[in-house]
Amino acid sequence: LYGRPCYLTPAAVGQMAIKKRSKVPGVMVTQFVEIVPIGKTTPDFTRKPMPLTIQQGKKAVFKAMVSGMPAPTVTWTRNKCEMNDPEKYKIKLDQRSKEYILEIPDVQPEQSDTYKCTVTNVFGEAISTAILNIIPGKTQSYSAYAGYDQGPNDFRSMLKKTKKQLPPPKEGEIDPKLLELLLCAPKKDYEKICFDFGVTDFRWMLKRLKQLKKEREEEQAKVLCNVKQIEVKPNGKAEFSVDMKLWDPNSAINLYKDGVLIPYSDDENAKHCLKRDGTKYVFSIKDLKPEDAGFYQLDVEDANVLTTDFKVPAVEFEAQLKDVKAVESEDAVFQCVLSTPLNRITWSSEKGSLDNEDKYEITVSEDMLTHTLKVKNCDLKDTGAYYAIAGITSSKASLTVEVYARDPMSKFKEKVTVKIPEPVSLDLQCPPSIIVPLKMRTAPRGYECCMSCAVKGNPTPRVTWYRNNLSLNTNPNYHITNVCGVCSLLILRVGAKDCGEYKVVLENKLGVVESSMTLSVRGIVMRFLFLTSFDSVIFSIQI
Template structure:
C-alpha cells in the first residue's frame, strides 16, 4: 500500500530591520556591503549606506569627550594663571593646539611665557606674569573639538610704597635711595638732582630689583657738592628727597718725618691727608713760606710735598703743614725737622777696564755721589790737557772721558781723581773676529751642493786681531781631520775640504771663530745629492682578488737630496727569475693597482724610487696570490641604545669580526616601531662611525634598531635587532618611591 507523502510548507525568511542591518554591516568590509544586503534581502541599499556613514561619523566625534570645559579667569596684573580642562581621549597622540584669539601660541618660542602641561586626563595652559596685553579668548583645539575661555586682567593704579624722609650721609660714604612701586610698569623711572637727570656712571649706580618693583640709586663717594634735593619721576608720579653731607675731620695718614740731607743735596718733606679737598699752608720755624721761590711745593690729591734743591746749611729748621677745609673751622697741623749735614764726595760707580776695536767710539765713566764736585783725568800718571780724539765731559755727578776713532795711541792706564774719591782702569785696542756680511748672506741664501763622489771645498775669509781659534762643526759635532777631511787656516781665512763626498756628509756646517775679544759664527748647509734610498717598510696589500692586486708603501726616508719624481713597480711570477715593469706612478701617491693579473697566480713585486740622480735599490714584497675573493662583510654586533629622551636616542655597535676581504666602507642604520614590519633607514649616507644619534622620534613610542655593514662587494646581513626602547625623558626617582623601597628592604631584612 502506498503511503501518502506529506508536503512540508516552506517558511518564508523575513528580511532584517534597519537597526539589525547596521550591526551586520558595521563589522564587514566596505566592498562586501552590496552582497551582504542582497543575501539578507535588504533592498534600501542607499539608505542603509547613509545611516552607516552617519553612525561612523558619530563614533569619530566621540574620539574626544569633554569631562570639564575651560572656564573664564579674572586675574590681577603680574600674577600667574592656569587654564585647565579634563578630557577623555581615545587617541593619546591626538594633536592639541592653543590659540589666543585667532593666533596660534608657539609655546617653544615664548621664553617661558606660556607652558602646556598634562597630568593624566587634565590638560593645562600656564601663563606667567599676565599683563593687559594677555587679555583675550584662549582656545584649545583637540581634533574637531574647540574649547574656549576668556582671560580678564585687572590693572591697579601705580603708586609709591616708600617713605620719603631726608637722608643724612657722612662724606665719602655711599648714599642710597630705594623707591618701591606698587606694581611693574614699562614707564621709565628718572632720577634728577638740581634739575639735571642722573645717568649711570662711575659716580651714580641705578638698578632695578629682580621683581621689577624696587628702584635703587647709589651715590658713591659723596662730597659736599652732592648736597641737594633728589627728585624721582615715573609716569605722573613725582617725589623729592633731600640729601645732607657731614664733613669728616682731617687726619694725617702719613705725617711729616724728620729728614737728614747732605749739603747741596735734595730734601723731600711730604705728608698725606685723609682728604684731597683741603687748603695747604707751609711754615718754616713758624713763618709762612708758601710764596717763597726757594721751595718747590706740590699738592696732588691727598699728598702734599715740599722739595728743597741744592740744600744749604741755612735750610735747617722746623717745617709745618697747616690744613683747612670748607665748612670746617678747625686747623690740622703736622711738623718735622730738616737737618743739613756737610759731606765729601765718594765714588758711586767706578771705572772698568775696556777692550775696544780700532776706529770705534768708547768712553770711560765715573759716577760720584755729589754732582757739585769736580775732578781731573790722568793718563799713565800725567794729567790730560789735550789729546786728539778725546773729550772730557761732566754731566752732574757723572764724569766721562769720550774717545772717537780709537787708535793704539790711546792705549794706557787712566785715572780720575776728585776730593775724597779716586778710580782707575786700563784701555786696550783689540779687534774681534769678523766675517763679511755679504759672505754670510751668500752662505745662508743657498746650500753648498755637490754630487756624491766629488770634493766639497768651503772657503770663508775673515778679519781679526789677534788671530782667532778656528773650529768647524757638522750637525753640532766638532769636525776632526782624517784622510777625507782637511781644515786649512791662513791669516785672513779658513777652508774645509771634504773629498769623495757621500750622502751622509750632508748637514748643517758651522764655522766658529773665537778670541779674547769676541766670537764670529758662519752657518751654511752642505747638500750631497745622490739617488734616493729604497721605499720604506713592509708593503701593505689593500686588495688581493682574482682581477686586481692593490698595494701601498711608504716614501723613502731619504730622497737623496732631490725630490722623488716617481715610483717604478715591477713584478715576476713566483716560478720566474725575470722582472717585468708593470707601471710607474707619480711621487704624490704611494698606492698602485695591478689589474692585469691571472686569477690564482702567485706574484712577487718590487718598488723603486726615482729622482734626477737615478733610481733607488728595490723594496721587494712577499709572494702573494691573486685568487682570494672579496665578499660582503659579516654581521655587526647587536645595537645598544643610550642617552634616551622623548625625541632622541644614541645607538652604538661594534664592527663585524669579518670584513669580507675588503675594508668596511660604512654602516646602514634602520629603525622601526615595535610590532611593525616596516624598517626605515635613518641615515642618507653611509655612517663611518659606530655611534649615531637618532632624532625625530615620537614621544612614548617603543623603537627597535638594526645595523648593516657594507664594503666594496656590497652590504652584508643585518645585525641582531636591538632591544625595544621607549622614547621618553628620564624621570627622577621620587622621595615616596625611595621611602617605599627603604621600608620594603627593612621588612625583608627583619623576616630573614
C-alpha cells in the first residue's frame, strides 16, 4: 500500500483530517486523504455566501460558487434548528451562473441565525458560514412627502422601506462603506476617497476590490445589459446619473438614503426627481440642505448599480470668485477662499464639471483654504459663467475673452527702411577627387564582378576606365555607369582574360586624379609540360 492514496469516508475524519488553506478568506477546508491523485482536487469556494441584514418580511438570498474534482455536493444547514420546510427554505442551482442559492422568501425574527454551507466530495470538504440578521419591520408613511399627488394605488410606494444595512466596520477590517464607494468610483478618485476615510495606503485593498467588482458585475448582468461609469454633476441640484439599458423595462428602480427607501417623482419641482432620456436616468435632489447628506444607493431589482457618499460640509466662501477678462491666447485665473479647509471642491462651467486636464489646471493651497482654477490658452468658446461649489454653497463669476482686430498694417506706424545686403557670388568649383577609392578584388570564374568608387568634382569630371592601360569606355563587354558621384564598372561573366590592373581616371578643367586596383580570377587552370629522357609529363594547377 506504500505510495497509494488512502481514501477515507467523512465518518473517518477523526482518523485523518488535514487542514488546508482556502483561496477565499474565512473558509475552512479539510482534506480526507493523505495524497490527492493527479487531476483531482479537494472542494473549495470560489465565492462564499455573504452575511445579510434583512428587514422582516423581505427575501433573503445566500449565494455560493464552488469548485472541486469530482464535482462536490453542496448542502445548507443552520445552527438552531433543521431546514425541513421547503416553503421557508428554497435551495436551487442557477445553471447559467453556476451559483448554489438558498432563498428564504419571508424572513421572520426566529430565522435570525448562523447559516452554514458545506461542500463535500470524496477527497475532503469546505465549510463557510454566514450570519442572517433580521430587522423587525414597521410600516410608517413618509410624511415629509405627503404633498405628492398620488392616489390610493400609490400608497404602497409611500411606505418607508429599508434595504440591507452595511455592517459597521470591525477593528482591523476594511470599512464596508469605503469598499462600496470604491466600486462605483473612477480610479482617479481612489486616493481622495481613501483620504476621506483616513486610509493612506490603499494598494492592499485592490485585490479585494477586484473580487467585489466581479461579484457586482454578475449581479448587474441579470437585470442590465449596459452599465457605464457614473458621474456626479453639480448644476444647482445634486444629480446622480446612470446610463443603462434594462433587460426588463418593468424592473423596479429604487433609491435608498442610508438604507431607507426614498420616494421620487418625475416632476422637476419635486424634492427627489427621476428623469429618463432614452437609456439615461438622472436622479436629482432639489433645495439642498445639510440633512440631505448621506449614503445613497441605486438598485435595479436586487442588483446595486450606484453607490455614492453625498457629504455636505459646513463651509462658506470667505472670498468669492471675481469676474475675469482675458486676451485671446492668454490664461485666465479664478480664485476663491473657504472658511473651512477642504482638500477638493467642484469646479463647473455652463457645460458641466471641470477636471484637471490640458485645458484646465486646478490647484489647492497647503492650508486647503485657497482653491484656484486656471483656464489655459483662452479663446472665444471659453467665454461664460464658471462656478466653484463647496458642499451646498457656490460662487459664480464670468469670463470674458477679448479678441483684438488683426490689421496687418497696424504694426507699421512709422516708415521703416530696410537695408538689403548686396549679393555675393560664390565659386563652388573644385578639382576632381576620389572619396572612396577602388579596392583589390578576387572574383570566381563565370560570376559577375562590380568595381566602384565614389568621386566628386565641379564641373562634373570626365570618367575613363582602363585595363592594363587600354581604354574600356567603348568595349561592349563592360557596363560602365556614373550616377550621383558613384562610378561603377560591371563585368557580367568573369573570365581569364579579365585578370589584370584596372584604373579609373577623372578629369575636368581644374585637374586630373586616378585610382587603380588589381582583379584576380579564381578557377583558372594552368598546365605545365615537363620533358624527361624517358617521357613527357603534364601537370595541371587550378588557381
